[in-house]
Amino acid sequence: MESLNLIDSLFVFMLAAVVGYHVIHKVPPLLHTPLMSATNAISAIAVVGALLVTGANGSKPATILGAIAVAAAVTNVVGGFLITDRILKMFNKKKAK
């Protein structure tokens, strides 16, 4: 990574952290459990993208490690969003009544 890229990356990181802080601070404690499963699923999605980048032309051991990582991340994405959805539905149906 070039030094210019590093500054860009640090900038992105700080902006994301600031945005994250403000967004998450406004989530009521009521929703902290689904919040946690959602952010976890979101961060896992990014790992899948990264593996597509690294997967190209890798050595065999690296590919095997990558494959395990893909499996772990995908289960996290699927499980994370499903459970978030399930919890939010439980909160939602009360509003409908």
Next chain:
Amino acid sequence: MDCRGWIAIATPMTHMPQRTALSHAFGALAAALVGIAHYYDHATTVTLVERVALALEVVLGSLTVTGSLLAFAKLQGWVHGTPVAYPGQNAVSLVLAAVILVLAGWFIADPAATWAFYGMAALAFLFGITLVMPIGAADMPVVIALLNSYAGLAGSATGFALDNNILIIAGALDGASGLILAVLMSKAMNRPLLNVVFGRIEASTAASADDVYAGKVRSTTAEEFALLLEDARRVVIVPGYGMAVSQAQHAVRDLYLALEKRGATVEFAIHPVAGRMPGHMNVLLAEADIPYERMIEMDTINPTFETVDVAIVIGANDVVNSNARASDSPIAGMPILDVDKARMVIVVKRSMSPGFAGIPNPLFAAENTLMYFADAQAGILDVVREVKAL
């Protein structure tokens, strides 16, 4: 659907903390493995920035994997939930952390030192265990939030190593949310974050259980319980981890419906660290179809306890321990739900055993408190039957 999706659908809500811990382990494992694979393929070409990012990613990722798995095992009951303490445990953790730092520094200075990189990764896995081992089950809300944060930061570091903005952003979001929750949780226990991670609650010397309880504890029956509820206009239910253990949320819902039918107003007082993860009680009550307008946060409901006719404490202990107001108490200063200000308090509990803090609870011996010794689910169902028969 893969197996994980099935877990998400099938997991009972009472097992949410375990499931969350497990998903942190999965996320961190992915980050750690990507880091190791990246180094394996590019050991000779990684730049300085990439090496710093890789070190962060692999250390945070690895310790989160084992830490989360251990948290999972503790919550699942596979490993005993009590804090495991041995002399010098903090020294061991600190030495381990120092060695990891030295190895990381070595690797950053010399990328050809593969032994430093792999040694660092291996010790980080070990560090996750020594970090979580001494932490008791009741402190799990903080630990789970903290591990969430680490998993996110590991993902963010992956982004730096691979020069990928999406990863940096998603990881930072996850890291921020975890850290905010961890700080909120430790505030709710009036303990600094570091104290939760490195300290443990010392056994109390203030008062023994015998002094506090001597002859003052009065127990009650389902029948009397129901009679006390007969004319209650305002009832507040305080759920704790005991409700989750006993899967009593549906029984509690039945009680709520029976009381509302009699014209009483029923609310639920939620302490921020009730249960084993942030928002644990809310999710359980929502599962049992309790409207979320009835779940009231501690700061909102505390000033109104004087107007509560009956407060029902179900499987909660430390979060209602009036000992927290005494300055010499091990939990001094921890904000609690002021249930003792209600006209009548009924505590549903299996026995007089102390909570996580291991100290007696003066609330149980208070003049306006009755103890209802029962398993939460079976006991509440008995009360519901009596209330319906009124």
